[in-house]
Amino acid sequence: LQCAHAPNEPDKFGALYADRTEEFANYNGMISAVDSAVGNVTDALKASGMWANSLIVFTSDNGGPSAKTVSGAAANNWPLRGGKHTAWDGGHRVLAFVNGGLLPDAARGRKLDGYIASADWYRTLLGLAGVDATDAPPGLPDASDSLDVWPYVSGAAAASPRTEIALASRWADPPKNSPPGTNGSAALIVGDYKLVRFTQQYCFTTGPLYPNASTNHSAEPGGCDCGHLGCLYHIRNDPSESDDLRLSHPAVAARMLRRAEELDATAIEALKGVGWRGENNATRYCEAADARWGGFWGPDL
Numbered sequence: 001l002q003c004a005h006a007p008n009e010p011d012k013f014g015a016l017y018a019d020r021t022e023e024f025a026n027y028n029g030m031i032s033a034v035d036s037a038v039g040n041v042t043d044a045l046k047a048s049g050m051w052a053n054s055l056i057v058f059t060s061d062n063g064g065p066s067a068k069t070v071s072g073a074a075a076n077n078w079p080l081r082g083g084k085h086t087a088w089d090g091g092h093r094v095l096a097f098v099n100g101g102l103l104p105d106a107a108r109g110r111k112l113d114g115y116i117a118s119a120d121w122y123r124t125l126l127g128l129a130g131v132d133a134t135d136a137p138p139g140l141p142d143a144s145d146s147l148d149v150w151p152y153v154s155g156a157a158a159a160s161p162r163t164e165i166a167l168a169s170r171w172a173d174p175p176k177n178s179p180p181g182t183n184g185s186a187a188l189i190v191g192d193y194k195l196v197r198f199t200q201q202y203c204f205t206t207g208p209l210y211p212n213a214s215t216n217h218s219a220e221p222g223g224c225d226c227g228h229l230g231c232l233y234h235i236r237n238d239p240s241e242s243d244d245l246r247l248s249h250p251a252v253a254a255r256m257l258r259r260a261e262e263l264d265a266t267a268i269e270a271l272k273g274v275g276w277r278g279e280n281n282a283t284r285y286c287e288a289a290d291a292r293w294g295g296f297w298g299p300d301l
Contacts, residue, residue: 024211027074045100052101055128057121059096066090066210067202068217076210081241086200086223087167087187088241098153102128107155114152114160115189122146124153165189169260169267170198188260189235193249195256196241197230199223205240230257 013036014029038058045051064075066083075083082088096116123133123146133146151157167187186197203224232246232253246253 021074021211023074042099054100055098055102055125056100057096057098057125059118059121060094061118063089063091063094066206070201073211073217076206076208078206078208078210079240081205082200082202086202087185087196088200088203089194089235089239090205092165092167092187104154107153110155112152112160115162115165116149116152116160117145117147117162117165119146120149120162123148124150163191164259166260166263169264186230186260186264188256188263190256190259192234192236193245193252193256194233194235194241195230195253195260196226196233197228197260199225205242229253230260232256 009026009030011029011033013032014025016032017025017028020028038056042051042056045054062084063077063080064083065085066073066075066077067085070083070085077083077090080088080090080093082090084091126133127148127150133148134144147161149160149162152160165188167189168185170186185200188195200223229246230253231241231244232249233241233243234245235241
């Protein structure tokens with residue numbers, strides 16, 4: 001179930017926020033529409049007797065858009081820096097929750113602060129369904145980037161197996177067909193530290209109440225550049241990523257950079273199909289997907 005993507009369209013739910021700006025009302029009205037839809041699905045699962053064997057995972061694919069240039073400026077990621085389309089934590093650290101009858105009673109009501117990457121739900125859900133996550137069609141990569149986090153979520157394990165997250169990588173020699181802007185930013189989290197490299201699209205932190213006049217949107221174009229060596233942050237103690245520790249923690253910065261460059265060497269960029277480099281290649285890509293992957297949209301078409 002995918003809901004609440006731009007453009008933000010006004011409807012009856014937006015009227016719940018009529019005392020705010022139109023953009024804010026539309027954006028949050030869509031979130032309320034998602035809330036209603038999830039409630040309908042939950043009610044249907046219970047009515048059909050499927051709730052006891054169901055697991056609902058509710059998460060987001062990115063942080064909220066809080067810049068004029070990215071799907072409107074109606075989201076607030078405070079105290080995190082940045083938002084959608086950036087490697088700052090405001091673009092990646094999102095809330096998530098799980099529910100359903102499959103979740104053990106002892107796990108309910110707990111708040112977990114360990115890392116879970118969106119890729120981890122792949123191996124986790126396949127494991128619960130009894131499917132081998134490494135059984136990929138020939139030519140497709142297996143789920144090696146995905147970790148099974150069910151022991152952590154269910155309470156059987158005290159810590160998450162995920163200790164490292166590569167948010168973005170940058171190629172030393174980008175493919176000729178890579179679209180403009182895809183080879184810009186890079187970021188890596190290892191433990192409590194995060195290394196942000198190269199240029200980020202926008203670098204501000206909103207206040208507790210947003211949108212308002214406190215944010216300088218004129219500073220969006222051009223962003224800020226951490227260079228190849230990067231900016232180093234302790235994201236547990238500094239969620240706003242405002243204190244660059246690269247010079248005061250040179251050993252940590254060097255270790256993080258070495259690991260980031262190792263991951264850079266393995267990075268790929270999946271072709272996106274429609275709109276790729278301004279062309280409509282949907283038909284060609286669908287034909288390739290049908291011929292090569294049995295109808296599945298492969299990672300490299």
